[in-house]
Amino acid sequence: MSSGLEGLYQEVIMDHSRRPHGQGLKDGQVAESRQINPTCGDEITLRVHAGEAGIASISWEGHGCAISQASASLLSDLIVDLDAQAVRERIAAFRELMRSRGELEGDDELLGDAIVLGGVSRYVARVKCAMLAWVALEDALQRVEP
Amino acid sequence: MSITEQQAVTTAMAIAEVERLRADFPILGEQVNGHPLVYLDSAATSQRPTRVMDAERDFAEHRNSAVHRGAHTLAAEATELFENARATVARFIGARENEIVWTSNATEALNLVAYSFSNASLGRGGADAERFRLGAGDEIVVTEMEHHANLVPWQELAARTGATLRVIGLNDDGTLRMDEAAAVIGERTRLVCFTHVSNVLGTINPVEQLVALARGVGALVVLDACQSAPHRPLDVVALGVDFAAFSGHKMLGPTGVGVLYGRAELLDAMPPFLTGGSMITTVTLEGAAYLPAPQRFEAGTQRVSQAIALATAVDYLNEVGIDRIHHWESALGQRLVEGLEQIPGVRVLGPAAGVDRAGLASFVFDGVHAHDVGQYLDDLGIAVRVGHHCAQPLHRRFGVTASTRASTYLYTTPDEVDAFLDGVRGVGSFFGVGSSGTAR
Structure with missing residues (x-):
């Protein structure tokens, strides 16, 4: 197997896809978004939960490939007690990484372990898989009362 | 032979x-x-084999011009090639030339039928189109294995006309529930639309049995032949279907060209879907009269080089x-x-x-x-x-x-x-x- 595929399916990603964090919708959300990847039918429902800083956490439920599941899991780890602006910065940084076609390494201060998904950017057809949860969060944020 | x-x-x-x-x-x-x-x-x-790609290039290099208009030499040659291509495809599926309508793809072919029925339901097409009119109480039958291209157009047709969509379910082995087919296809059924071969399951459907059920209640049959025309002998007349649709790019041909087969008697009575140039006989500021099929359904400039290349692909399939x-x-x-x-x-x-x-x-x-x-x-x-x-x-x-x-x-x-x-x-x-x- 080429190093390319190993780079895409890194052990961290496989672990997250098998035992995803944040999975299971929780009550008490301030916003919710449901997103579908029409090319493959993958879907996610993501909820935003409020806290003192603004956003306490997210919870989600969905099904899809290893990349989409791991990405939602890694996003859950990242979104802990942040204000909305900080969340938006992280989404923007992740989107930039996904569009980099392997040119960027990713900012681990902003993205934490989610930078392991950087390898996905070399596989244009899979970028949508990795973005699914992030797009859901972005959409949900727009529904949160300012 | x-x-x-x-x-x-x-x-x-x-x-x-x-x-x-x-x-x-x-x-x-x-x-x-x-x-x-x-x-x-x-x-x-x-x-695509080289020959198919060459056919498109050869047309562009030596024959490119508008078909069915103009009196110059290239226009005449292009028209002849275009119509010969139609004849080649017609022979391939046992149809006559005037029963073959060029479309962009199979999806457009199926939509053409759906929108023609829709236009008939709005009163277009006069008395001849009476048989295509749908309304409340009429039923369109599809199957659970359909490609969206042979499902969504019928959902939309039902929604536009007030007709009801009925579905034939599947057995666990991927075959159609023929007991259900016999129960679902009834006096209210006007259209039965199903695929010849499932693009997912590989199931080969019993076309003759379904046609017999449809015939028994006077319903018309639309066959999605996308996965059959490229891969197995297809004789639309022997099968007894009223319409069939398939795509060029699934049978060694280029993208951008598809085929609708319709029985001549039906095509000539159906109101048009897309309208405009090339499909009329007389136009006044108030209205227009239409050419017979297939030109009635070929409005605007046609995909000439693609049609010719598709015929080249059919020649290739025939040779093998x-x-x-x-x-x-x-x-x-x-x-x-x-x-x-x-x-x-x-x-x-x-x-x-x-x-x-x-x-x-x-x-x-x-x-x-x-x-x-x-x-x-x-x-x-x-x-x-x-x-x-x-x-x-x-x-x-x-x-x-x-x-x-x-x-x-x-x-x-x-x-x-x-x-x-x-x-x-x-x-x-x-x-x-x-x-x-x-x-x-």
Whole structure:
């Protein structure tokens, strides 16, 4: 197997896809978004939960490939007690990484372990898989009362 | 019968011939991710022989001009080529020339029928179009295995006209529930729309039985022939269907051209779908009168070079022999299913090994998403389709959202099928899924 595929399916990603964090919708959300990847039918429902800083956490439920599941899991780890602006910065940084076609390494201060998904950017057809949860969060944020 | 035709019927395709044919398809020599391309996605889009590509280029270089207008030499030659192409495609499916309408693709062909019925339901087409009018109380019958192209247009037609959509369900083995078909197709049925061959399951539907049920209640039949016309002998008159649709790019032809077959008597009575130039006899500021079929349904500038290239593809299929291609692919289909059934964690959708099927197979791998299966195979240079294959209701019926599909054509070798099977065998260990589907 080429190093390319190993780079895409890194052990961290496989672990997250098998035992995803944040999975299971929780009550008490301030916003919710449901997103579908029409090319493959993958879907996610993501909820935003409020806290003192603004956003306490997210919870989600969905099904899809290893990349989409791991990405939602890694996003859950990242979104802990942040204000909305900080969340938006992280989404923007992740989107930039996904569009980099392997040119960027990713900012681990902003993205934490989610930078392991950087390898996905070399596989244009899979970028949508990795973005699914992030797009859901972005959409949900727009529904949160300012 | 000529000597070559006789040979075509009696001699099965063998690997030596397939290797020779492969030389006609330059793309099959490509390397993908460091491996020779193993192209197993012909059910989505087939590859083109050089001759087909040359036909388009030759037209552009030597004959390019508008058809059915203009009196200059090139226009006359282009028109002749365009109409000869129509005749070639007509003969290929046992139809007459005036029963072949060029469309952009099969989806447009099916929409053409749906919108013509819709326009008739609005009162267009006069007394001749009475038989196409739908309203409350009328029923359109489809099946649970349809490609979205042969489902959504009928949902929309029903919504526009007040007609009701009825569905024939599936058995667990991927065949149609014919008991349900007999119950669903009744006095209210006006249209029965179904696929000849399932693009996911590989099931070959009993067209004659369904046509008989439709005939019994005076309903018209629309056949989705996208997965049959390229791969097996198709005689629309013998089958008794009223309409049939298929796409050029699935049968060695270019994209941008598809075919609608309609019985002449029906096409000539149907109101047009797209309107404008080239499809009229007389136009005043108040209204227009229309040409008979097929021109009635070919508004605007046509896809001339694509139609000519599609006819070249049909010539190619005829030279190899569509019956021989059918047998070659049937064997490959069996090889696919027999191999897949032996792999732990794999569940094949559709007919089991030993049951007649098209030269394709879809499967789910327990614990590994289809996208990941496809990515793994792609790394080995193996091109398959992953996802819902434009058949979400079918996947829902089998309790999955996505599957992986390998599909063959006349240029596919048994070695390629085996390379694919080897690849699928490696999926479990790569993704850490054992035969029981548990994580490593």
